[in-house]
Amino acid sequence: MSTMTRSAVSVGGPASLGFPRSAARSGTGEDAAVRLEVRNVYKVFSADPKPALSMLRQGASKAEVLEKLNVNVGVLDASFQVRAGEIFVIMGLSGSGKSTMIRLLNRLIEPSSGEILLDGKDLVSMSKAELIQARRRNMGMVFQSFALMPHLTALDNAAFGLEISGASKAERHKAAQQALEQVGLGTYAHRYPREMSGGMQQRVGLARALANDPTILLMDEAFSALDPLIRTEMQDELLRLQREQQRTIVFISHDLDEAMRIGDRIAIMEGGRIVQVGTPYEILSRPADDYVRSFFRNVDASKVLRAGDVARFEATNTVIRLPGELAPALHQLRENHHNFGYVRTPEGHFEGIVSRATLERELNGPQPRFVNAFLPGVRTVNASAPIHSLLALVADSEWPVPVVDDDDNFLGAISRALMLHTLVRGD
Amino acid sequence: MDFEIRIGKWVEELVTFMLDHFQPTFDAIATVVNGFGGAIDFVLVGAPAWLLIGLIVATSLWRVGTGFAVFTVAALSLIAGMGLWTETASTLGLVLTATLLSLLIGVPLGVWMARNRVVESIVRTTLDFMQTMPAFVYLIPAVMFFGLGRVPGILATVIFAMPPAVRLTSLGIQQVPAEIVEAGKAFGCHDRQLLFKVQLPNALPSIMAGVNQTMMMALSMIVIASMIGAGGLGNVVLQGIQRLDIALGFESGLSVVLLAIILDRITQSFGQTAAASRPVRFAFLRRFLPVPAR
Numbered sequence: 054m055s056t057m058t059r060s061a062v063s064v065g066g067p068a069s070l071g072f073p074r075s076a077a078r079s080g081t082g083e084d085a086a087v088r089l090e091v092r093n094v095y096k097v098f099s100a101d102p103k104p105a106l107s108m109l110r111q112g113a114s115k116a117e118v119l120e121k122l123n124v125n126v127g128v129l130d131a132s133f134q135v136r137a138g139e140i141f142v143i144m145g146l147s148g149s150g151k152s153t154m155i156r157l158l159n160r161l162i163e164p165s166s167g168e169i170l171l172d173g174k175d176l177v178s179m180s181k182a183e184l185i186q187a188r189r190r191n192m193g194m195v196f197q198s199f200a201l202m203p204h205l206t207a208l209d210n211a212a213f214g215l216e217i218s219g220a221s222k223a224e225r226h227k228a229a230q231q232a233l234e235q236v237g238l239g240t241y242a243h244r245y246p247r248e249m250s251g252g253m254q255q256r257v258g259l260a261r262a263l264a265n266d267p268t269i270l271l272m273d274e275a276f277s278a279l280d281p282l283i284r285t286e287m288q289d290e291l292l293r294l295q296r297e298q299q300r301t302i303v304f305i306s307h308d309l310d311e312a313m314r315i316g317d318r319i320a321i322m323e324g325g326r327i328v329q330v331g332t333p334y335e336i337l338s339r340p341a342d343d344y345v346r347s348f349f350r351n352v353d354a355s356k357v358l359r360a361g362d363v364a365r366f367e368a369t370n371t372v373i374r375l376p377g378e379l380a381p382a383l384h385q386l387r388e389n390h391h392n393f394g395y396v397r398t399p400e401g402h403f404e405g406i407v408s409r410a411t412l413e414r415e416l417n418g419p420q421p422r423f424v425n426a427f428l429p430g431v432r433t434v435n436a437s438a439p440i441h442s443l444l445a446l447v448a449d450s451e452w453p454v455p456v457v458d459d460d461d462n463f464l465g466a467i468s469r470a471l472m473l474h475t476l477v478r479g480d
Numbered sequence: 481m482d483f484e485i486r487i488g489k490w491v492e493e494l495v496t497f498m499l500d501h502f503q504p505t506f507d508a509i510a511t512v513v514n515g516f517g518g519a520i521d522f523v524l525v526g527a528p529a530w531l532l533i534g535l536i537v538a539t540s541l542w543r544v545g546t547g548f549a550v551f552t553v554a555a556l557s558l559i560a561g562m563g564l565w566t567e568t569a570s571t572l573g574l575v576l577t578a579t580l581l582s583l584l585i586g587v588p589l590g591v592w593m594a595r596n597r598v599v600e601s602i603v604r605t606t607l608d609f610m611q612t613m614p615a616f617v618y619l620i621p622a623v624m625f626f627g628l629g630r631v632p633g634i635l636a637t638v639i640f641a642m643p644p645a646v647r648l649t650s651l652g653i654q655q656v657p658a659e660i661v662e663a664g665k666a667f668g669c670h671d672r673q674l675l676f677k678v679q680l681p682n683a684l685p686s687i688m689a690g691v692n693q694t695m696m697m698a699l700s701m702i703v704i705a706s707m708i709g710a711g712g713l714g715n716v717v718l719q720g721i722q723r724l725d726i727a728l729g730f731e732s733g734l735s736v737v738l739l740a741i742i743l744d745r746i747t748q749s750f751g752q753t754a755a756a757s758r759p760v761r762f763a764f765l766r767r768f769l770p771v772p773a774r
Binding site for chain 2: 159161185186188189192193196200201202203213214216217261265271
């Protein structure tokens, strides 16, 4: 960081400056702490998993094991990391092992082999009592069929986890009421599940999972049973909650649009194997194999991708504003053949755009100041804006359009060429 | 024919052996059942008729509705008018005793059966066996072990009436949706919490259906059990048959039917309320059956 104080020009990559590269949705960067780590996890459905495991380790496929040993393979050598504060979507078609995968994470299904580390502690080697404590304290789960207790009110359903862990009535009702208010059901506390619509029931399901303030939230096809309109509404609700609280969420989905919409990163599963893990943009632009490619064939990139996914951050045209540092900035732009420079504060907030021309003009003036070199009429776009809404703006703009996140941090810019390149990908 | 399998003989020997060696056990059981049944009988028969009728009518009004409460008033007044109130109260006592004992044994057994495969296969076979036996058959061992009177009557009734309680408890627990059980586990239930906070409440509609069935079967059996001296309305029915007294036979028979209808509707109403807390499934039924508003 010491280089920054001397030079007006940022030299490092985004990570070294503490800037997330793809912070479109929740501001999670690659440098964020790992909350959950899955290491070489296998699940075979057999009383004696050893023969099947050794076959799989020698490279046999799910189908071969089924044929030879008549053993079903749920998950095959899964390894991935979920970072603190991100929504990690596991996506796959039915039978791909995604439902088994999420149940392995809280051991509703026992893994046959491998490690699952939650904040560094291995869940697989825990005793039953330790596991129950971990489930009570650190994990919440939301189910596809809502799985509410029909004999309990919304309030008591939301308080369920706390009741189980022995919280007093006053204590758990207070937390449950807060959780219900978070999901917008504060006034429905005394209704029974049968008196609520599917969307409302799932909000209660979400409140139940939030009430004990878990470290990690597991959501198993949580919105799949809802009709499309309500589903979108719930996704927005989840993203809103995520902006407020930055929880770590593992979300199972078979719906690509949903995965692209809410996922900070996506893992694609096929035949019990995790085929690819990456941001929506990474997977869309560089699918690992034909299976993933076919998955994404019908996706309209302009609807799925957001400004934050596409924006390109280039250190060479990013300028940090420090008093009296106009000359190095101009030098940097000239050296790198850039016409425009994106100016930000040392903290990373976007300030404006300068051009070589305006910098030269200021430097020749009596009192050179950054502020006076700013181009007029610069518009920024939010990282979460879908790129189809930016087409006109980018096309009409003289300079690549700057993209910022919710805190006004500069993430990069979208040029016409970049936009076109994104839209014609793979065709 | 020389070849003969003498199962009857072996069973007889077994019974004799048990009588010789386990008499204190049987005495203890008899004392408990007699005390329990006697207490209930004492209260029901001893209470003034108007009080008991008032209570039953109030329950009908609360659980089922005005129309049925009117029916209950008429039916119970008719029974009292026919001079059969004491017998009816006594039968009610026997039915309640037998039902309570059946549930006391049947519900835990059903829970165990739902959670353990081995127990399930054993209990299921036994229940099949119990349910295919003609009702009268239970009277024989009951009399052998406990003599004549109220105790063997109640015990024979318990054996006859218990299967639905066991079966429907087990079924109810097994039918709790998998994701609800998973939810219980995911939020950190240990085994006992899973049973009491998740499985049993969700199985309640089914268990209440079992209670209703058990009670109806207990009523039908207790009439038969009067043949071994259980007392109550069954005694009057038996007298009607023995004396070929058509009037007495009809009156006592009618009393049994009226009592059955009242007990059936009231216990059903508890099952309905429990069922109503399940989303959708029983919603269509609620339109046809009056269910008390909460």
